[in-house]
Amino acid sequence: MLTPKDYQYLYRITAGPTPLPGDCGTLCGSVCCRPGKHDELGIYLFPGEEAMFTRRENWLQWEEHDPVEHFFPASWPKPVYFVRCTRPCPREARPLACRFFPLAPHLQRDGTMLLIYETMDLPYSCPLITQNKPLQKEFVAAVNAAWQIMLRDRRIRDLVEEDSRCREEQNLPLRIVTDW
Ligand code: SF4
Numbered sequence: 001m002l003t004p005k006d007y008q009y010l011y012r013i014t015a016g017p018t019p020l021p022g023d024c025g026t027l028c029g030s031v032c033c034r035p036g037k038h039d040e041l042g043i044y045l046f047p048g049e050e051a052m053f054t055r056r057e058n059w060l061q062w063e064e065h066d067p068v069e070h071f072f073p074a075s076w077p078k079p080v081y082f083v084r085c086t087r088p089c090p091r092e093a094r095p096l097a098c099r100f101f102p103l104a105p106h107l108q109r110d111g112t113m114l115l116i117y118e119t120m121d122l123p124y125s126c127p128l129i130t131q132n133k134p135l136q137k138e139f140v141a142a143v144n145a146a147w148q149i150m151l152r153d154r155r156i157r158d159l160v161e162e163d164s165r166c167r168e169e170q171n172l173p174l175r176i177v178t179d180w
């Protein structure tokens with residue numbers, strides 16, 4: 001299981017690299033940071049990632065969700081933390097999910113991981129996904145290195161495994177990123 005020390009390391013290696021040389025939020029008005037039409041958007045933390053927060057951050061609202069009700073793997077502990085941003089974050093404190101987007105891991109049946117563009121249905125359009133903008137190598141390398149560590153945690157691996165099988169069942173085309 002990932003420890004707070006592991007999360008500190010993951011935050012460190014993903015702190016600097018960004019998808020583009022500049023702020024990609026200028027392409028879309030930072031649409032992925034907005035709360036959504038019905039205030040429904042937010043970010044799930046990975047198990048144990050809550051150790052990276054004090055829960056007194058003035059830019060976050062916290063919710064505790066039941067992993068079963070929200071379709072997380074059976075191995076996930078209760079509660080799962082869901083956070084909503086009420087204002088722009090201090091960049092160095094953003095959760096891992098924000099650091100990885102728009103990339104996601106895909107586990108092949110032989111257990112090897114591919115790095116792909118996110119395939120989940122999003123209520124907004126991310127130009128990094130739709131406009132084929134080349135991603136910075138340092139960003140792709142950092143996301144890849146972080147996921148290699150994340151997958152050592154059985155609970156996180158379960159989630160990635162389930163998401164990967166789901167993509168296959170739905171025949172979703174995978175856009176694999178190899179350039180790093
Ligand atoms: S939606 Fe895509 S392009 Fe826009 S800020 Fe988010 S990651 Fe960057």
Ligand code: SF4
Pocket residue numbers: 032033034043085087088089090094095098
């Ligand atoms: S934590 Fe920061 S990067 Fe992530 S959604 Fe909130 S404002 Fe955007």
